[in-house]
Amino acid sequence: MLKLFEAGFEISFAMLPVIILLLVLTPILGKRYPAKVRYFVWLAIAVRLLIPINTSLRSILQSLFPTANILYQVDENAVMETIRAALSMSIEGTAGINYQTGHMGLSLMSVIAVLWIIGFVVFMVYHMIAYHITYRHLHRWSIAVYDRRLLKSFDEKKAALSIRRKIKLYHNEKISTPMLIGFLSPCILIPYTHGKAAEYNDILLHELHHFKRRDLWYKLLMLFANGVQWFNPLVYLMLRQAEIDMELACDYDVLLDANSAVRKQYGLTILAFIKQKKAVYSPLATGFYGNQEQMMRRFSDITYSSKKKSGKGFLCAIILTAIFCCTWMGNASSAMAADNNMLWPVPNYSVVTSLYGMRFNGADFHNGIDISGEDIKGAPVIAANSGTVVYVNPTDNPVTANGICVVVDHGGGVSTVYSHLSEVSVNTGETVKKGQQIANVGATGFVNGPQMQFEVREDGKPVDPISYLVPVE
Numbered sequence: 045m046l047k048l049f050e051a052g053f054e055i056s057f058a059m060l061p062v063i064i065l066l067l068v069l070t071p072i073l074g075k076r077y078p079a080k081v082r083y084f085v086w087l088a089i090a091v092r093l094l095i096p097i098n099t100s101l102r103s104i105l106q107s108l109f110p111t112a113n114i115l116y117q118v119d120e121n122a123v124m125e126t127i128r129a130a131l132s133m134s135i136e137g138t139a140g141i142n143y144q145t146g147h148m149g150l151s152l153m154s155v156i157a158v159l160w161i162i163g164f165v166v167f168m169v170y171h172m173i174a175y176h177i178t179y180r181h182l183h184r185w186s187i188a189v190y191d192r193r194l195l196k197s198f199d200e201k202k203a204a205l206s207i208r209r210k211i212k213l214y215h216n217e218k219i220s221t222p223m224l225i226g227f228l229s230p231c232i233l234i235p236y237t238h239g240k241a242a243e244y245n246d247i248l249l250h251e252l253h254h255f256k257r258r259d260l261w262y263k264l265l266m267l268f269a270n271g272v273q274w275f276n277p278l279v280y281l282m283l284r285q286a287e288i289d290m291e292l293a294c295d296y297d298v299l300l301d302a303n304s305a306v307r308k309q310y311g312l313t314i315l316a317f318i319k320q321k322k323a324v325y326s327p328l329a330t331g332f333y334g335n336q337e338q339m340m341r342r343f344s345d346i347t348y349s350s351k352k353k354s355g356k357g358f359l360c361a362i363i364l365t366a367i368f369c370c371t372w373m374g375n376a377s378s379a380m381a382a383d384n385n386m387l388w389p390v391p392n393y394s395v396v397t398s399l400y401g402m403r404f405n406g407a408d409f410h411n412g413i414d415i416s417g418e419d420i421k422g423a424p425v426i427a428a429n430s431g432t433v434v435y436v437n438p439t440d441n442p443v444t445a446n447g448i449c450v451v452v453d454h455g456g457g458v459s460t461v462y463s464h465l466s467e468v469s470v471n472t473g474e475t476v477k478k479g480q481q482i483a484n485v486g487a488t489g490f491v492n493g494p495q496m497q498f499e500v501r502e503d504g505k506p507v508d509p510i511s512y513l514v515p516v517e
Contacts, residue, residue, distance in 0.1 A: 052096035056276050059093060063278045067285060079292030086286035087262065090269035093279070154457055154503065160275070167271040171327060178326045179225060186214035186233060194244060201249055205256050213248075222247040224254045225329040227264070246298075246313040253294050254330045262290060267327050283327075291330075386428035386512045387479055389462060389498050393417040397495060400508040411506040412461065412499030421494035425462055425483040427476040428498070428513070429454045436472050440488040446497070447489025450482055460509075461499035464489050 066073075066085065073082060189195060198213055212231035216223075223233045232251045234244070254260070266286050273279040295314075299307055325331065388394070398414040417423075435451035437444065446463035450470065453459045466486025476482055487494045500509040 052093075052272070055093060055096065056273055056279075059089060060276075060278060062089065063282050067278075067281060070285060074292075078296050079289045080296055082289040083262075083286070083293040086266070086282060086289060089282065090266050090286075093269045093273055094265075163274045164271050167274045168268075171267060171271070175326060175328045178329070182216060182218065182223070182225065182233060185218045186216045186231075189213045189215055189234070197245060198248055201245075201252050205252055207252060207256055209255075211252075211255060219331075221331050222251050223326075223329050223331045224251045224260065225326065227260060227328075230255060230260070243313045243316065246310050249298055250294060251330065253297050257294065257297065259290055259294065259330055260328065263287070263328055263330075287327075294330075386460070386500070386509075387426060388513055389425055389428050389460075390415045390417075390420070390423055390485060390496050391426065393420050393423060393485075400506070400510065412463075412497050413509050414495045414497050416493070416495040420485050420496075421487065422466060423485045424481045425465065425485060425496055427452055427478060427480050427482050428460050428500075430478045431455065431459075431476060433470045433472055433474045433476060433482070434459070436468055436470065438468055445490040447491070448483075448486060449489075452476060452482070457503040459501045459504075461497075461501065463497040463499070464491050464495055 066082075066089075070082070189198075195213065202208075202211070209230070212229070214231055214233050215236055216233040217236050219233055219235050221235065225231060225233065232248065232255075234247060266283050270279050270283045295310075299310060302310070393415055395415065395417045396413050397416045398410055400410055400413055402408070403410055429452075431452040431454035433450060434453045435449075437446070437449050440447050446461075448465040448468060449461060449463040450465065450468050451459055451461050462483055464486055465483040465488060468483040470476060470482045485494055485496045498509055500507050500512050
């Protein structure tokens with residue numbers, strides 16, 4: 045969970061330069077490329093912000109060209125009786141180690157993660173409640189349209205756009221601009237007006253294009269991305285710009301291949317409705333919003349009939365830039381966290397006799413890995429990483445399956461457990477350095493021979509140690 049949060053945090057900062065660049069260049073891009081390009085650019089960025097997976101070039105190369113040379117020699121029959129005995133006593137693994145109490149609290153990253161979850165929940169609940177209130181308020185003041193000519197025009201436009209789903213059409217006296225609202229039961233609201241039939245035709249065509257383009261779902265995804273990135277002020281600006289570009293992109297689709305006369309009429313219709321002062325804004329509904337500057341820009345785009353570049357190359361360039369920024373951040377993070385890679389705890393002994401996870405046909409879950417080898421008894425055990433010793437069991441107590449063991453806290457919620465030792469050379473509270481000897485391999489606890497069980501825990505929960513360890517050459 046914490047790793048996903050950290051990756052999402054990295055992606056948020058990696059995408060900052062891309063968002064800033066696009067916001068600054070929006071006026072220039074508007075003259076060169078159609079709004080539809082920016083529409084998809086914002087969508088691509090929002091999707092990237094929602095995927096909490098980040099990687100570095102180094103990790104990609106390691107996955108393609110692994111260098112590990114660990115020997116896995118599992119003799120299940122030899123240790124089955126030992127495991128069954130441990131299970132029957134309900135003391136398998138480190139169940140008897142209670143090292144966290146009084147030593148390990150919530151890490152700083154854990155606290156930040158909790159605050160992020162609270163912020164996300166508050167953000168989404170607020171907007172869902174606001175949407176519900178707006179929907180009910182508008183529905184209360186809506187009256188079904190009974191004008192046959194208007195309904196006939198509406199049905200004809202639906203057929204022309206190959207829209208088969210039922211969409212309700214209402215008059216509403218509380219709005220001044222048309223709106224598309226409703227995910228499960230979509231409806232188009234149009235204001236009471238004494239305008240010409242052409243004006244109704246324009247606004248109905250506009251809102252039907254919104255429906256065909258699935259712009260309500262586009263806005264929901266953008267809002268969700270905003271909720272995930274609620275702490276990032278630039279994402280709020282991105283959301284507002286995406287809404288503007290969504291309206292411009294819808295105008296572009298409506299007026300595709302239209303002549304100048306049609307464009308002028310359409311632009312005048314948009315301006316006529318925008319002049320009213322009863323606009324109702326909802327982040328999950330379409331409508332004509334914006335200040336005077338934005339409306340003038342929109343009118344300019346509507347009446348501008350010259351063809352613009354398709355923008356496919358630009359869109360690809362932005363996506364590649366986003367990937368590069370995230371990979372660069374992953375490289376930087378990997379470099380900063382390079383010291384977090386753990387050393388192999390028993391130098392010169394790389395035979396693993398039991399892996400992490402379920403074993404023996406599901407009869408037992410192993411919390412770590414067992415490291416063994418010829419003449420391993422008495423071999424030095426080193427701290428896999430720097431940290432503080434938080435628990436030491438110096439005697440071979442028959443009550444615990446781990447025997448003599450040591451637990452080291454490395455910060456950030458990560459700790460390591462070293463079990464089945466013959467003796468320890470550190471004390472509780474002592475600070476140890478990466479690679480420092482802390483014990484010797486033994487055969488204490490429930491084992492069938494000399495070995496050292498190594499565990500890695502995140503916030504007290506065991507995880508696969510192999511993902512932390514530096515490969516053995």
